Amino acid sequence: MDFLLSEREELLRKSVREFAEAEIPPKIEAMEKTGEFPIELLEPMARLGITGIIAPPEYGGVGLGYLARTIALEELGRVCAAIPMAMQVHHMAIAALNDFGTDEQKQKYIPPLAKGDTMGVVAVTEPSGGSDVVGMQATAELKGDKWILNGRKCFITNSHTSDFWIVMAKTAEGAKGLSAFIVEKNHPGAKTGRVEHKIGLRGSNTGELVFDNCEIPKENILGQEGGGLAVALKTVSESGRPGMAATALGIINACLEEAAKFASERVLYGKPISSLQAISFYLADIYTELDICRLLCYRASWMKDQNMRCDNENAMAKSYTCDAAVRCARKAVEIHGSYGILQEYKVQRLLRDAVVTVPAGGTGQIGKVVLARAALAPYRKKK
Amino acid sequence: MKRQHIGVFIEQRGGVLHDVGLELLGKARELIEVSKGTVSAFVLGRDISTHSEDLIARGADTVLLADSSALEPYRLLPYTSVLAQACKTYDPDILLFGATRMGIELAPRLAARLNTGLSAHCMDLRLDTEGKLLQMVPGWGGGVVATIRCPLHRPQMATVMPGVMKKLVPTKRSGECIHLDVREDFQGSGPKVLEVHIEEPEEMPLEKADVVVAGGWGIGNPDGWTILQDLAALLCGAVGATRPPVDEGWVPESRMIGQSGKTVKPRLYMGIGISGMSHHMVGMDESECIVAVNTNPNAAIFEVSDVAVVGDYREILPPLLKEIRTRLPEGRTDTCEPPQ
């Protein structure tokens, strides 16, 4: 087992870190105020290779793997988690197109995503539920040479900053009745709805998509009719969960740095508070959680790069890391004492951001459903 | 100890001498007291002989003048050639330059031309028992001080930061002027100067200021800020503050230095009436030199100061402003006014 990162991976980390530290902080104030994604960052991120990191080179991407992606998202998340949140969903769209698209679809839709001309969207969740995927209400009916879509999608990341969306809808009842479609925002009957104001990850745009007898060309079905569940599950499991995990991992990084720095400078009882065991033990906890989560995230991504099945590993990475981010952010806030709950200090944002990662991109509980199944598998009674 | 011939490059732009040349004359004079010998001032430019009297009064025994329109304004290659020729003729043992923009460009080129050693931005110069130059040079951001020697090659060259050495008060001295023969017009020698642009100093942004004068709760009232502003203006610096004066409305928030304000790293930070809470300190603790004035002898800021003054700013600052004014070069009302 080689736990070391390669020279290439270390340089990649360095490159994203330098970029993130210089370019993101000036945008944070506006992001917190408006909740809007700083769209002007898309071009420099494209130039760096972030937007197209996992896209194949023949479609304008960089062609790097998921471990590289995890490191890049982690470094962005260390500075401001809203950015990797937006980027990881963007990558999900690229992955869905790459895994299930026809050559024509890949040729048409992956390059603008890879080059950062627009942002990627994968729309599964509805007011009727997100975890309950099969229970979705949006419908798609084939009429002549057009699919007619009806329904609403909510809690959709990048909803208002994208030119086209990958949308799940029912073409028949039951688990084999879901299908995936590529809807362009200019297709008749497609429009964006409300914008949501989250308490955290502000700057990652979250909103509604509305389909009112929306007409899309027949060839815009993504994958097989009735194969939509596979599209949703594979994309969430192999791109969505690790993307959320990496985002939360970045938050934990920031928690450690902010808390350790503050504890070293804040003087009480004549000494820095880091000399108090209660405080320093909190730091030891955060330090350990950071390493645990890093190992979970990196190992799952490494497995994906080796083309190994890694649904369980990604489920663990997502559930554990997002919960850990909340725990670590809480500890970091407590270490700051009353300063921790003031808006002018960075650490309160870490807690709000961490809390929002928990339900996003697949709840921890659904993750545990996956893991419980794996744990019980050897003992399942044969019929 | 062998008698030394110490040469000092007298920098000038547009006819105005840079103080550093005079400071180095002062130091050269001090070294000559020990070793005996002569101090020569090397001056290049046009219509520069008017400075000879002042240079002799400030410590030069000989003023070597290279007066030619080809040498105004300063250009690297012509100056290197003239100085190299002068060094061959007059053979100084030691040659000193100010570590100014000009000196930093010129001294190394000359040292390479003469195949000799040069040490940069020395903080002190001494002579050893044989009269050879010992050059004290800081490195690693000040974390290390090296003593450099140039045992075999001549002249032993060094650059010194302005302000490190002291000018001599002009006294009645005798000396001689020698005009160097400058025959070349140096037309093809290197880049052409199109324009020399002297800038008006603008309102100093806090983060860029070389000097920051910051006030805290101890200032007591909005009127107290006037003297801080005077001090900052005198030192060509910017005014900063901690949170309490901002909250009281004595200064705008843009002046706040600290965790939720600005971070500054000036050469000189003066904290007046500031107790030194960590939220403020993180915004200024990388300043090169920290001077604190506070009535409380146990103020936390004294733990991280280079210079501590326990006292009332109302008593300390007025005489300080007076002292600084007396040290300003003639005709200047603050440290930022550029030479004409």
Next chain:
Amino acid sequence: MKRMIVCVKPVPDPKAWDRLQMDPVSKTLIREGIPSIINPLDKHAVEAALEMKDLFGAEVVLLSMAPCDAYPVLREVLAMGADRAVLLSDKAFAGSDTLATSRILAQGIRNIGEFDLIFCGNFTLDGSTAQVPSQVAEFLDIPNVMHVCDMEIPNTQSLLLTQKIEQGTVKLEAKPPLLLSFTKDANKPRYISFMEILAAEKREIQTWDNANLNIDETLIGLKGSPTQMADLLLQSKQRKGIRLTGNPEEIARQLADKIHQLGII
């Protein structure tokens, strides 16, 4: 404008300087264990060269005199977009002062071949002498301009340079071949993209020792250095908190002295 050469130097990371220790016997600093970074001002020099590459398709060659552990730093700079790197490394170069170093770099440049422009950073973080640019130019017998804060290229035969001086700026017109050293105001160094990281893995880093350069041994290393170190003292960065005493006038005088010493008056 066919070839640009950029002199780059790996320097110990300032974040780790407080770990610096001195060997009390040899009076040299122990650099082991201190990570290296590219000298920050060198990035501005590389950026200027890359702008020439963008405009004219010029080749950008990095040149560094450093121990062999400089490879990761050079790889990083190659990932900014440079075409190849030459590392001058030989035990015989150790102990070189700026004169000997400049001589070695100049010979390296001669060995690389014809060039139009040489770019350097104005000074390095560790030595900070700022002497190498002028000295390399002198050995190559080409003009040099330091403190360059702006560079315009109206045509391939002339450059318009802005040089920063204390009270303002000087505008100069210069012709290649030329050596320029840059300040941090000159440009914004580009970020290292992932595409360039991959491409840089295939770019060449040649290592030359003195057998390639063939410089007389008496002109390099300690033997070739006119300046010698007589002593080295570690200074504690702990602030001394010197308390000034006396009446207000006396204190004012001491304070004014200190301000003068800092070079402000």
